[in-house]
Amino acid sequence: DQQVKQNSPSLSVQEGRISILNCDYTNSMFDYFLWYKKYPAEGPTFLISISSIKDKNEDGRFTVFLNKSAKHLSLHIVPSQPGDSAVYFCAALEPTSGTYKYIFGTGTRLKVLA
Amino acid sequence: DTGVSQNPRHKITKRGQNVTFRCDPISEHNRLYWYRQTLGQGPEFLTYFQNEAQLEKSRLLSDRFSAERPKGSFSTLEIQRTEQGDSAMYLCASSLGSAGDTQYFGPGTRLTVL
Numbered sequence: 001d002q003q004v005k006q007n008s009p010s011l012s013v014q015e016g017r018i019s020i021l022n023c024d025y026t027n028s029m030f031d032y033f034l035w036y037k038k039y040p041a042e043g044p045t046f047l048i049s050i051s052s053i054k055d056k057n058e059d060g061r062f063t064v065f066l067n068k069s070a071k072h073l074s075l076h077i078v079p080s081q082p083g084d085s086a087v088y089f090c091a092a093l094e095p096t097s098g099t100y101k102y103i104f105g106t107g108t109r110l111k112v113l114a
Numbered sequence: 115d116t117g118v119s120q121n122p123r124h125k126i127t128k129r130g131q132n133v134t135f136r137c138d139p140i141s142e143h144n145r146l147y148w149y150r151q152t153l154g155q156g157p158e159f160l161t162y163f164q165n166e167a168q169l170e171k172s173r174l175l176s177d178r179f180s181a182e183r184p185k186g187s188f189s190t191l192e193i194q195r196t197e198q199g200d201s202a203m204y205l206c207a208s209s210l211g212s213a214g215d216t217q218y219f220g221p222g223t224r225l226t227v228l
Contacts, residue, residue: 004156034216043118043205043219044157089156097162097169099145099209102217104156 003027004092006105014113019077021108023090026071030092034102035064035075038087047088048075080112116140118220120206126226127196134192135223139208146189147217148181149205150174157205163189164211196227 005024013019023033031052036044050057050064050073057064063076077084087107093100119138127133139146144165149157160179161171165186175181178196183189193200203224207217 006156009154036219041221043120043207043221046216046218049216091156098164099162099169099211101147101159101162101170102149102157104158106154106156 001026002106003030004090004103004105006088006090006108008108009106010109010111012111012113013080015082016079019075019080019084019110019112021075021077021088021090021110023073023075023105024071025073025092027092027094028071030094030103032093032100033064033066033073034091034093035062036089036091036104037084038089038107044089077110080110082112082114085110085112118206118208118218120204120220120223122223123221124224124226126228128228129198130195132192132194133196133225134190135204135206135225137189137191137206137208137220139188139206140218141187142210143208143218144186144211145209145215145217146183147207147209148189148191149207149219151203151205151222152201160191193225196225198227201225201227 034049035047038044066073090105091102146163148160151157163183203222205222207219209215209217
């Protein structure tokens with residue numbers, strides 16, 4: 001049963017426009033979320049995170065919004081650049097044995113068109 | 115380069131053979147994680163080490179899988195009697211060891227079982 005869902009497998013956006021990637025989760029106990037970006041033949045790279053005590057976190061062109069009541073978060077990239085083309089994974093932290101494991105969504109492939 | 119490294123990057127093997135992968139974490143990180151990613155899915159947690167102690171194993175880790183981190187530095191993941199269903203990308207990540215800390219991923223080892 002998928003606890004973290006990314007329902008859009010792919011997204012195409014024109015360069016300079018806004019990219020919005022969505023993520024839904026089912027476990028109301030999740031209280032920390034991350035976005036990772038993955039290029040082909042590379043491991044996932046940390047992008048941005050948000051704690052449930054916030055509803056927004058911003059880092060340069062990247063902003064993550066969290067709606068706890070809807071169990072929904074989104075990543076906004078503005079302006080989008082061709083180098084942003086990658087697969088984006090949403091992840092939630094689940095406590096385990098003194099640390100946290102990541103529960104990943106299935107990913108959204110973003111293509112930014114020049 | 116002081117990131118997480120994994121070897122080999124690619125491994126092709128015949129069904130029934132044993133394979134071993136190696137992960138070298140970022141040097142000051144005491145937590146090490148193994149994940150598996152299959153096509154169209156996000157990474158799935160397999161196991162986790164705090165220094166040399168293996169503290170959690172996912173139910174995905176059948177008895178054909180074994181992981182070690184003998185000196186609390188590098189780790190190995192061995193798969194015995196490989197099956198075609200083991201074909202996947204095996205990702206290693208490490209983290210510093212504070213609550214909710216960010217995991218940094220290696221480039222992965224892609225296993226193909228023929």
